[in-house]
Amino acid sequence: MASRCTTFPPPFFTPSRQRSRQCEVSLSWTRSLSGAHESPLSSSHALHFTNRANYSQVKHRSRYMPSAIRCSAQTAAATNLGPGTPVRSTSILVVGATGTLGRQVVRRALDEGYDVRCLVRPRPAPADFLRDWGATVVNADLSKPETIPATLVGVHTVIDCATGRPEEPIRTVDWEGKIALIQCAKAMGIQKYVFYSIHNCDQHPEVPLMEIKHCTEKFLQDSGLTYIIIRLCGFMQGLIGQYAVPILEEKSVWGTDAPTRIAYMDTQDIARLTFIALRNEKINNKLMTFSGPRAWTTQEVITLCERLAGQDANVTTVPVSVLRLTRQLTRFFQWTNDVADRLAFSEVLSSDTVFSVPMGETYNQLGVDAKDIVTLEKYLQDYFTNILKKLKDLKAQSKQTDIFF
Numbered sequence: 001m002a003s004r005c006t007t008f009p010p011p012f013f014t015p016s017r018q019r020s021r022q023c024e025v026s027l028s029w030t031r032s033l034s035g036a037h038e039s040p041l042s043s044s045h046a047l048h049f050t051n052r053a054n055y056s057q058v059k060h061r062s063r064y065m066p067s068a069i070r071c072s073a074q075t076a077a078a079t080n081l082g083p084g085t086p087v088r089s090t091s092i093l094v095v096g097a098t099g100t101l102g103r104q105v106v107r108r109a110l111d112e113g114y115d116v117r118c119l120v121r122p123r124p125a126p127a128d129f130l131r132d133w134g135a136t137v138v139n140a141d142l143s144k145p146e147t148i149p150a151t152l153v154g155v156h157t158v159i160d161c162a163t164g165r166p167e168e169p170i171r172t173v174d175w176e177g178k179i180a181l182i183q184c185a186k187a188m189g190i191q192k193y194v195f196y197s198i199h200n201c202d203q204h205p206e207v208p209l210m211e212i213k214h215c216t217e218k219f220l221q222d223s224g225l226t227y228i229i230i231r232l233c234g235f236m237q238g239l240i241g242q243y244a245v246p247i248l249e250e251k252s253v254w255g256t257d258a259p260t261r262i263a264y265m266d267t268q269d270i271a272r273l274t275f276i277a278l279r280n281e282k283i284n285n286k287l288m289t290f291s292g293p294r295a296w297t298t299q300e301v302i303t304l305c306e307r308l309a310g311q312d313a314n315v316t317t318v319p320v321s322v323l324r325l326t327r328q329l330t331r332f333f334q335w336t337n338d339v340a341d342r343l344a345f346s347e348v349l350s351s352d353t354v355f356s357v358p359m360g361e362t363y364n365q366l367g368v369d370a371k372d373i374v375t376l377e378k379y380l381q382d383y384f385t386n387i388l389k390k391l392k393d394l395k396a397q398s399k400q401t402d403i404f405f
Contacts, residue, residue: 087191088115093155095119095142095181096162097135098127100237101196101267105159108271110134119151119162142177145184152188157278159194175212182216182223192226192284194274199231199289199355217287228277231289232270233355234262236379243305244383246313248391253302253313261295263356266374276366288362293375295356304377308384 092109096102097118109116116135120127130137140147142162152158160181164173185193197217201210220227246253270290277283296304306313363370 087154087156089156089191091115091117091155092157092159093117093119093151094135095158095160097130097137099161099163100235101232101270102161103130104267104271105161105274106130106135107133108268108275109159112275114275117151117155119148142173142181145177145180148181148184149188152184152190155188155190157192157194158185158190159274161196170208170212174209175215178216179219182220182225186223186225190225192228192278193220194228194230194278195220197229197231199233199291199357200353201231203353221285226284228283228285229287230270230274230277231287232265233289233291233295233357234264235270236264236266236292236374236376239264239301239305239376239380240383243302243313244309244380244387247302247305247309247311248387250311250314252316254316259297261297261354261356263292263295263354264376265290265292266379269373273366273368276368280366283365289357290362291355291357291359293359293370293373295354296376301376304380305384308380309388 090113092114094102094106094109094116097106097120102118106116106118110133118127118130118135118137119140120130120137121141122139127137138151140151142148158181160178162173162177164170164177182193195216197213198210201213201217204210205214217229220229243253273290277288302313302315359370359373362368
């Protein structure tokens with residue numbers, strides 16, 4: 001039986017500063033200790049503690065995963081420093097700007113005349129394409145809270161597209177980093193915060209990333225910030241590398257026998273609808289779900305790709321039961337816990353979950369015509385038409401024999 005725990009996220013602004021934040025989170029935790037001999041799932045590992053100042057020390061000794069959360073946030077009274085320079089409503093900070101969704105958000109914002117600043121982690125290969133588009137790039141890291149405040153100076157709206165890299169623990173960016181960012185945004189007086197979440201995240205506490213998304217939703221709702229939460233079902237762009245490219249290259253396509261259906265959406269449409277919602281004051285403090293026109297199973301997507309590519313796929317089907325067993329095995333070891341967290345989506349895939357919602361009311365709220373939303377058939381057809389034409393041109397050029405030097 002899981003125990004109740006009260007913990008305080010690390011204070012990134014002390015009481016001596018303009019504002020201080022305390023968010024009391026009532027959680028059920030499971031603890032996985034590196035030196036423990038019992039299973040990480042054992043009830044003997046349940047830990048009850050109350051921690052304020054030493055949270056940062058505790059999190060290095062143990063690893064916690066929230067399984068249920070109720071957030072209540074209080075903001076201490078700020079010192080009245082008098083009116084400052086007004087921040088333009090067109091000044092936005094995009095967090096996670098190099099990602100699949102983030103880059104489309106940046107591109108759309110620039111096209112619509114916003115002054116765009118991008119928070120990007122220091123990296124060996126600089127994000128020059130963002131600068132080339134006209135955005136300002138600032139280096140910061142959500143896992144290093146001290147780097148965040150400077151990026152928020154002069155910003156009106158934060159659009160949070162960030163998520164952790166596959167090779168790092170889910171909690172580092174998606175939980176601890178997001179809490180730091182929300183706290184900083186509140187303390188710095190950010191006017192609006194847009195957060196991207198996952199559809200049905202509140203229905204799957206057994207999946208770490210989905211549970212963390214749900215926890216972050218609650219934390220943001222209780223923070224006092226003006227917010228828009230947008231739950232997403234799936235990206236069409238992700239299907240290119242997963243199915244389209246392997247089929248064209250005659251490589252194995254990995255799939256499952258799961259009945260789960262997902263209504264994929266073009267990230268360009270997601271970005272467009274986001275800015276429509278951002279300008280609509282009636283959407284403030286609302287939770288919305290963006291869904292594609294139709295929900296697809298894995299096999300249906302593969303069949304569509306086969307038809308458009310004009311060739312059969314070499315499909316390797318992995319039973320969901322195998323994924324679930326693998327996850328159970330990897331959870332027994334500290335060094336494979338992160339792998340287990342990623343495999344947790346097998347819990348979702350093993351159900352009859354449909355990641356889709358009716359969009360009629362949302363379209364009406366946003367003043368959008370459903371006909372303007374790209375379908376998966378159209379998206380993949382455009383991709384295969386363009387890529388096959390390029391391949392055909394390259395093949396024709398390679399067969400030229402009348403070349404003289």
